[in-house]
Amino acid sequence: MNRTAVRSLLLAVVIAVSGVVSVHYANQERDEAAIAAVAASTGATADRGGYRFARLADPPRTVVTAASGAVVATLTDGSRTVVLAGPARTFRDAKAAVTSTAWVRLAPRPWSAGAERADWFGPWLAGAAGSTAPDVLAIALQYTAGAPAVRDGTGLRIAGDAAFGEGADFDRYLGIAWRFPDGVRHKADPGRGGSLDSAGFVRLVYGYRAGYPLLGKDIAGAGLPRGAAAMATLGPGTPIVTGTGLARLQPGDLLFFGPPDRPGAPVSQVGLFLGLDGDGHRRVLASRKRADGPAFGGASCLDGTGRYAQGFRAAKRL
Incomplete structure (x- = not known):
């Protein structure tokens, strides 16, 4: 198929x-x-x-x-x-x-x-x-597979089925230029629009759409930094979980992951905690390569012995 x-x-x-x-x-x-x-x-x-x-x-x-x-x-x-x-x-x-x-x-x-x-x-x-206006979860689901395109008043496509793209921040998905408060500038790249890496997905949902401040670099400050590792260590928010203790999670929390076969390796991926599925499994909504974009089915689960369960490092509440 x-x-x-x-x-x-x-x-x-x-x-x-x-x-x-x-x-x-x-x-x-x-x-x-x-x-x-x-x-x-x-x-x-x-x-x-x-x-x-x-x-x-x-x-x-x-x-x-x-x-x-x-x-x-x-x-x-x-x-x-x-x-x-x-x-x-x-x-x-x-x-x-x-x-x-x-x-x-x-x-x-x-x-x-x-x-x-x-x-x-x-x-x-x-x-x-x-x-019942769209909340963070509803906004996040607007980028999963099969989601229809949504355009703002200028005609810019701000939501719709997103592909996975290595190094793709939110502005690449949008195909527009962006200037951050810390002085970083990104040029418009409409030819490579429509894709997101895991951190870019979080920044698109919480930052561009929901209004949380964003930074252009991986630095500590009043906004959400660019990379997953910096979000975990330098970014704002309240630490909720390290190691085990998953009962503290609530929907919308940021979840951080590293390589499952290297417990000491730095965080390399971030996603959103969506909630429990019908079998009681904790589901992670993240932009990932295998699913070619944001998804929460299959292996995107904090329970068991899968990649996400083994690679889980910590959680933070923005």
Whole structure:
């Protein structure tokens, strides 16, 4: 079967409103609704706008619950990534399907304890809670096999089926020139558009589309650096997992991988944690060579003895 036929069989995203309001996390033993209910009875803050705020640890975070006790959002200290409860969605690849009620969005600034009292938070939560506008996960799925082209108001193709390209950053996929805050400039390369390496895919989703600041070089700073290794060691965000401890993961986390046969080798690939498939396997959405672009089926799994499971190094929450 040729590449076009194979890719046409792949990803479809189905959004089904199910009335489920609990967030689908990586491990049922760490279900936030159950943890939040315990925390609310032993030390949650007073109601603010009809919500209660419970502080939890490992990693330090605030869980927002409604008067009914249903989880509304989880905000992690040092991270702008927020997981909100919303309608159930099923993401499908050729060899996997992930159903989740987690909707991943970026807050205007990194979270910290007590930030629910900040002026920006109430209006932001009011707009984000219950919204079904495309979130980080929906945006990421717009580049998988068979995804239709999406163009902005100028006619620029900003989404659609992406191929894998070694060294291809987000601007190569777009085929446009780009100037970064750290002074790095990339010339337009429309002839080589449509491709992404693993870091370029993350930068396209979180940076160009979702608005997280980007850097042109692999340096520490206020933005996401260019390479996977620099994202893991120099980049912003909250470290979530090193080694084992996968129960701490939540959808949208950055996952870092190295060569599975060389445990001490540097990180060489990055992907997004998508959630659990129907068999309870943790699925990684990453642009990879064998799949010729972003995919989460087949070997893209953190469990077992496959390449991703053996090569997993760490996770970070932006």
